[in-house]
Amino acid sequence: MIVVTGAAGFIGSNLVRGLNRRGIRDIIAVDDLTEGDKFVNLVDCQIADYLHKDEFRRRVEGGDLPELRAVLHQGACSDTTERNGHYMMDNNYRVTRELFEYCQGQCVPFLYASSAATYGSPQAYVEEPANEAPLNVYGYSKLLFDQVLRTRLHALTAQVVGLRYFNVYGPHEQHKGRMASVAFHNMNQFLAEGHVRLFEGWDGYENGGQSRDFISVEDVVAVNLHFLDNPDKSGIFNCGTGRAQPFNDVAAAVVNALLAEQGHAPQPLEALVAQGLIRYIPFPEDLKGRYQSFTQADTSRLRAAGFTQPMRDVQTGVAEYVRYWRERGKAGKAA
Numbered sequence: 196m197i198v199v200t201g202a203a204g205f206i207g208s209n210l211v212r213g214l215n216r217r218g219i220r221d222i223i224a225v226d227d228l229t230e231g232d233k234f235v236n237l238v239d240c241q242i243a244d245y246l247h248k249d250e251f252r253r254r255v256e257g258g259d260l261p262e263l264r265a266v267l268h269q270g271a272c273s274d275t276t277e278r279n280g281h282y283m284m285d286n287n288y289r290v291t292r293e294l295f296e297y298c299q300g301q302c303v304p305f306l307y308a309s310s311a312a313t314y315g316s317p318q319a320y321v322e323e324p325a326n327e328a329p330l331n332v333y334g335y336s337k338l339l340f341d342q343v344l345r346t347r348l349h350a351l352t353a354q355v356v357g358l359r360y361f362n363v364y365g366p367h368e369q370h371k372g373r374m375a376s377v378a379f380h381n382m383n384q385f386l387a388e389g390h391v392r393l394f395e396g397w398d399g400y401e402n403g404g405q406s407r408d409f410i411s412v413e414d415v416v417a418v419n420l421h422f423l424d425n426p427d428k429s430g431i432f433n434c435g436t437g438r439a440q441p442f443n444d445v446a447a448a449v450v451n452a453l454l455a456e457q458g459h460a461p462q463p464l465e466a467l468v469a470q471g472l473i474r475y476i477p478f479p480e481d482l483k484g485r486y487q488s489f490t491q492a493d494t495s496r497l498r499a500a501g502f503t504q505p506m507r508d509v510q511t512g513v514a515e516y517v518r519y520w521r522e523r524g525k526a527g528k529a530a
Contacts, residue, residue, distance in 0.1 A: 201270030361435030365412030435492025
């Protein structure tokens with residue numbers, strides 16, 4: 196039996212699909228469907244059981260779980276603007292630590308979602324304490340457990356892997372609202388208004404030139420499954436492509452994919468801007484000095500751990516996402 200927490204969420208539901216593609220259906224899906232719209236993310240998945248997160252937490256505390264093959268812990272509050280530190284630390288740090296202790300006691304592999312938010316704005320996105328200075332309590336809640344793992348790394352009874360996700364995009368993120376990916380918002384904006392808006396240049400970057408490490412959720416799933424297949428590998432690893440690309444690339448990929456539906460050939464950025472399909476708005480004053488203009492994962496440790504699969508660039512991954520999203524939408528299914 197494999198536990199996936201946050202199973203009705205974005206990355207969690209895609210992990211369930213990844214397991215299903217391998218023929219694995221003995222899955223306990225853990226989530227909170229109090230606001231039930233996320234159920235759509237599990238409709239086409241095969242699971243053995245569903246547990247509300249509070250019931251699962253009680254069972255962990257009481258040792259009342261079946262024999263487990265692994266725990267893939269994706270459940271967390273991922274809203275980087277959440278300022279309730281008590282809630283964030285309990286939901287993100289304390290629950291993760293409780294699961295870690297349970298898995299260590301049962302000798303069960305434990306893969307959990309860390310975050311690139313642990314870094315803040317470093318000079319280098321390398322998995323070292325010198326680079327870690329989170330800008331919000333969300334990032335700190337993730338960093339604190341990473342620090343626990345570091346102190347226990349040389350006395351583990353079973354595999355523990357923390358994956359520092361960078362900017363993930365892809366299917367089944369529609370429930371995330373403002374925390375959904377740039378690609379998702381660009382799609383909706385273009386369909387509603389006929390153009391995409393990006394920030395003008397600031398901090399030494401040209402219009403739309405601020406860059407992030409955008410990673411397809413399909414590649415995130417592949418990384419998780421790699422470690423599931425290699426239980427001898429433990430540690431904290433960046434989960435990004437190692438390739439920073441500008442917001443311009445995301446917007447252009449979205450617009451070209453949507454224009455392709457009408458039979459139009461792909462156009463370069465300059466042409467899309469000239470036609471007003473991509474537009475620039477002033478950089479918000481309240482974001483100056485508080486905005487990550489550049490992120491790029493150092494993937495050296497991930498590659499050294501044996502993950503050799505190439506990762507999608509924005510042009511490939513975003514185009515795949517748009518096509519999937521549009522096909523599902525036309526069929527009346529969830530994105």
